[in-house]
Amino acid sequence: MTGAAPRFEMRGIRKAFPGVMALDGVSFACRAGEIHALCGENGAGKSTLMKVLGGVYAPDAGEILVDGAAARFAHPAAARAAGISIIHQELSLLPDRTVAENIHLGIEPVRRFRLDRAAMRAGARSLLARLSSEIDPDAPARDLTIAEQQTVEIAKALAVDARILVMDEPTAALDDVEAARLLQLVRGLKDAGVAVVYISHRMPEVFAIADTVTVLKDGRHVATRPRAETEADEVVRLMVGRPLSDYYPPRPAEPPGDPVLRVEGGGNAVLADIDLMVRRGEIVAVAGLEGSGKTALARAVVGADPFLTGRMWIGAEEERPTSIRVGIAHGLGLVPEDRKRDGLALMQSVRDNGLLARRGLAGLLARPLGHAVGADAIDGILAAVDVRAVSWEQEIRLLSGGNQQKAILARWLACDPQLLVFAEPTRGVDVAAKAAIYRLMRDFAGRGRGILVATSDLPEALGLADRILVMRAGRIVGERPGGATEEEVMALATGHRSDAVAALGAA
């Protein structure tokens, strides 16, 4: 790593989409052996810039230079051939193909006109070994957990022998232990002379490994600083335009009221011995590693993948929902963790998405914009939660992730539930919208309701919630009050001793 010429350079990149200027003359460069962090809100243009580099989009203006020579990539194949490898945010494995086939996708080795499966298997094994993983190369990808899938994605990117590696939120699905392992690997790549672009919202990670930090905002370049000359607060301020404090709303002074949700001995195929309680006015978080059962618990409570044993009380009434409809009818609601897959009707308008839950329960022959469906209130609710859209008739797929999430929240507020369950409430949501959603959650709880939040974002759980339930292997293994330390929670979640975990996380 020297002050040599950049491994690649992007100059004056401009890219517009219908109605939106995604990149407005952005320049960016990275040297060999440099880890360059790229930060910005959702919609700042980070992913778009990297997609231009990766040949997914053609820029409207500007140029790309690789090792000093001009390059134009009309297709991702051309970028890959130039040694550029990108780990995109969206997991793109083929579920019906094996791990080895996925890793070698597009670069399958061929021997005498046939696919060389032995080479594929060996190659996969060695790449996975570099990641300290023992995943079986012959396993179909659909059998893997999300964390294992992310590992395979990384192996896939490494298989190309990349000279430029772009990682877009690579730790989104990884828990802290796996993330630490990944950061080690990235350091190894830097030592091997790879130019690494690291896109992340997580400041601790950025400041653990980056050499340089660049901030984009609204499609424009804001600042580029060496890591040593800046700090997390300044970066967030450049991204967002406000200081990091007053991010989580303050906890209420009054003690919580009667229980709005109580579960005793709840269990199903994935969960066991679930005992929990949420009181009116409380926000209770559920934390744990990937696969510990947090999302399963969220779905079980509302009846989407229901409990098969145990008892449950909603308010004063005993009711253990056997389906989501029953859950909704008794005052529950679920904001799902993957809104594109489970939450949004993308081609429908913002208003139609907002009315979906009311309509789901209404009589089929009722007027769709009638009183019975609460249509008169929805516009007000959408405005109250501050959904930013050109109009309520706009197709919801055109909104940013944060606004989409707020619209889903509005959908449930229109049903006036007693308890709202959230799974990963701020995944893929920009900083400003996150703060807004936290405020909305606190307001909701403050009106005598309860909130249960399943989240893998540990700082979020600690900052937002009044109590944190920790899960491991489908069971609740402990509880901590809000404001506890990350080490305490991680110790419960992993069952490790806390100093061992700390050792992994340090450089």
Next chain:
Amino acid sequence: MSAIAAAGRSRRRAELPVPAILIAASVTGFTVTALATGQSAQLSADGVIAVLERVVALGLVALGQTFVILARSIDLSVANLVSVGAVMASWLMQGDPAMMLPAVAAVLAISAVVGAINGLLVTRFEINPLIATLGVGLVLQGLLSASFQNFAGAVPESFQVLAYGQVGPVPYPVIGLFVLAGCAAFVLRSTRFGAHLYATGGNPDGARLAGIRTHRVTLAAHVICSLAAGLTGLYLASRLRSGAPWVGRDGIYDLESIAVVVIGGTILAGGRGGVWGTLAGVILFGALDAAFTMIGIDAFVKQVLRGGIVIAAVAAYAYRTKGHVA
């Protein structure tokens, strides 16, 4: 080991070996019916070969359709293309052996062009494959019916060998079907193109990001499918000794080839399945057809049963699908 994965693994049953099950069902159904109706003569090699021979045409078309469905596309123009192939072949040959090779070349060339047009409409113009191929099929049908109202020309004796020649007791067409199926299976399993085809169908965006030229792959799949249809037309011309504009439609090759591919385990969303399943599905159709004939079922009632079987065969393993299906 996470809680979810553990539960998932214990819950997951082994993947159904669909081709084997279908063959087993075919064999059982056929044998039982033959014995029950006292026609055990059917259980000879001749009887079995007769069953296979019935389904050669559908089998050829279905092989091609398998490629297209794997790519997450579909081809509704095959029936009309079969007609075009048959008519063109006999019309160009006009009974003259010297014209055999040129006619075959012409039919294959036309088929390739049609396949390329289908592929372009679907990839470059992003028209839904159902609509694109439906439209192309209608155009083909219209042009063909406007030019030919009846059998056109004739096929020379030497060409009829294609349909009627034999190696020992096994007719050429049956051998040809299995050979082509074997080639197709090899391409799918052991070539780069095959791997890319599965990727393009299974996750088109992911395939593209991995550097696969998905448009080219889909185009190639459509060309393969159309070539198979053209080949079927040639075979039918050889068998019927001449080609008429309705041979394709009469055989309901479009819808039945789709049904057979899906019954064979290739899902409509692409990315999973293969030719052996398709072949097994075709054999099932043939075996059931023969069984119905043995029982003496009316041709029209056979049709009703065929419809029921299509649904039942897919329902047999589709009900395990989680989530909703459109």
Next chain:
Amino acid sequence: MIETTEPRPRTTPRVVPSPLRRLAAIRPAYWVLIALLVAIAATSPAFLEPQGYMNFLRRAAPLVILAAGQLFVIVAGGFDLSVGSLITLVVMASSLLIQGDPAQTWWVIALVYGIGLAVGLFNGLVVSWLKVPSIITTLGMLLALKGIALAWSGGSPQGYLPDNFRDFGRLTWRGLPGIDLLPLAVVVMVAAVALLWWLMHGTVLGRLLLAVGDNPRAAELAGARVRLVRTIAFVVSALSAVTAGILLGGFAGVSTNVGDGYELQAIAAIVIGGAQLLGGRGTVPGAVAGALSLSALFTLLNLIGLPKPLRDAAQGLILIVAVGWSVRRRRRGGA
């Protein structure tokens, strides 16, 4: 893969587009229809007389009703390939059962609606509960219904339909104040379309159909009864097919292939009208415009004297062009 950016906040959440933009935003189907109607009138001025256009509407009525009905299934994300065979079965069954005796007409009509209901329920239940894709299910139903029609009739048309049945397709009132001619078929069409329009755009059912077609998982998590809604769509499609069959029996006569090809024509009409295959987008007026466009196209080609086979070719071309245009429009407009 469209990148999204948070739009700058506006003071009012409503935007009124300029008149020119609104014009461009109107579905292509309407332009196509107008163009075709103008072409027909230019070729044959008699079209502008009530005799001309009312007859056109009368002949277009079955396809219009069929398309508006199948729209429900398409919008919910599926396909109904069985409607053509259902039409054939309705016509054949009616003639077989009525045997020319006018007294039998009414109970037979009730019976064929019952058959339609059963077919729709079967399709819906198999797709929603047995998870068989609708292409396969309705394809199987297509084969089965055709087989039933042929088996029942022995392969050739039997009996004939009495006047009171055929009136639905043929009867035309004359000398009414204001309108010279009014075919009963047109009245039936208007009534059916009005009913379907209300169901799709004036009820919760219609909105849920769109949501289910768009994202069934999201709809279910929001409390919608996805399976029930889908089944209702298939029932609506089947009942529309029965209605279309009754009209067709009136003027097309009894034959073993009276319904052939109608399912694909209906899908073509719906797509020309702007609906999206695999669900989430579509309107009844659009489907009606698409069906009228297709009928207008056939009429025009007939007037020009184009032989029937070439009409099929023309239909194929129009289909490709119309859909290609919609796709380009959507990519460009982003809405």
